[in-house]
Amino acid sequence: MSNCITATAPEPVFLEPWHAQVFAVTVALNEAGRFDWPDWADRFSNTLKRNGLNKELDGGDDYFHAWLETLEALLAEQGDAGQDEVTLLQGAWEKAYLTTPHGKPVRLP
Amino acid sequence: MPHDHSDHPHALLPPEPALRVKALETILTRKGLIDPAALDEIIDTYQNKIGPQNGARVVAKAWSDPAFKAALLEDATPVVAELGYYGRQGEHMVVVENTPEQHNMVVCTLCSCYPWPLLGIPPGWYKSDAYRARAVREPRRVLAEFGVTLAEDTAVRVWDSTAEIRYLVLPMRPEGTEGLGEEDLAALVTRDSMIGTGLPKEAS
Numbered sequence: 259m260s261n262c263i264t265a266t267a268p269e270p271v272f273l274e275p276w277h278a279q280v281f282a283v284t285v286a287l288n289e290a291g292r293f294d295w296p297d298w299a300d301r302f303s304n305t306l307k308r309n310g311l312n313k314e315l316d317g318g319d320d321y322f323h324a325w326l327e328t329l330e331a332l333l334a335e336q337g338d339a340g341q342d343e344v345t346l347l348q349g350a351w352e353k354a355y356l357t358t359p360h361g362k363p364v365r366l367p
Numbered sequence: 368m369p370h371d372h373s374d375h376p377h378a379l380l381p382p383e384p385a386l387r388v389k390a391l392e393t394i395l396t397r398k399g400l401i402d403p404a405a406l407d408e409i410i411d412t413y414q415n416k417i418g419p420q421n422g423a424r425v426v427a428k429a430w431s432d433p434a435f436k437a438a439l440l441e442d443a444t445p446v447v448a449e450l451g452y453y454g455r456q457g458e459h460m461v462v463v464e465n466t467p468e469q470h471n472m473v474v475c476t477l478c479s480c481y482p483w484p485l486l487g488i489p490p491g492w493y494k495s496d497a498y499r500a501r502a503v504r505e506p507r508r509v510l511a512e513f514g515v516t517l518a519e520d521t522a523v524r525v526w527d528s529t530a531e532i533r534y535l536v537l538p539m540r541p542e543g544t545e546g547l548g549e550e551d552l553a554a555l556v557t558r559d560s561m562i563g564t565g566l567p568k569e570a571s
Contacts, residue, residue, distance in 0.1 A: 276385035299479030317494030347390035
């Protein structure tokens with residue numbers, strides 16, 4: 259099917275690597291029983307609804323921004339990852355990228 | 368592309384949300400709540416194993432087996448589960464059949480309405496506000512943009528998928544496919560034909 263000459267290039271499932279990562283983290287937490295899927299879907303729908311009030315959502319980046327926002331709020335609420343902790347680690351990762359020579363694997367110290 | 372230079376002093380900084388995701392991953396991994404190796408497996412599964420090829424098999428079977436089709440239209444969820452397509456967002460499936468009298472099209476902008484086990488992760492346009500709004504308002508024009516022109520007397524019905532009911536369109540079997548087996552038939556079934564924004568490929 260994919261080598262049919264009339265077929266257009268398949269759209270990638272995830273447009274950005276972080277879309278795939280945040281998706282996978284969410285599915286992994288669901289598999290580990292940290293929350294059930296209908297609850298997740300409900301929260302995510304509410305974020306989309308809220309975000310869609312002010313602008314027209316594009317279904318791509320907007321969608322995964324809303325996804326990340328929902329996951330952060332849920333994890334903060336459950337005490338699994340507080341906002342301060344996330345900000346701290348985010349800064350640590352940023353520093354790691356900016357101080358790792360190009361081409362070397364980026365790791366936290 | 369200044370970042371392609373090998374003499375660039377540091378690693379390319381990912382966008383801000385990517386750093387937030389990395390922060391979450393680190394925290395959750397340190398707490399033992401997720402396993403980084405499992406993440407790669409999940410991504411691989413959704414990129415390569417769960418996708419519209421699953422729905423296509425269901426459609427091809429419905430075209431080939433009248434009893435299966437009748438059961439599918441009656442109550443799709445257990446029927447597709449029996450083929451191994453179940454799990455996250457695979458519940459509450461309803462299959463709507465295209466006929467010469469009626470073409471079906473599915474819309475939804477919220478997240479939980481797309482049948483992942485059968486179609487995989489929805490494309491960006493399906494999740495956009497524009498698609499839903501326009502499909503409801505001017506379905507024939509949206510169809511035309513997808514390259515689908517229907518007969519004048521074919522009605523278009525737009526179904527609003529939700530977490531309570533997730534729709535899958537059963538397209539009409541293309542003409543000239545009488546001799547084809549299920550596998551060849553499945554190759555004609557596109558993702559868009561199961562959303563209703565496309566038609567199956569013609570038999571070559």
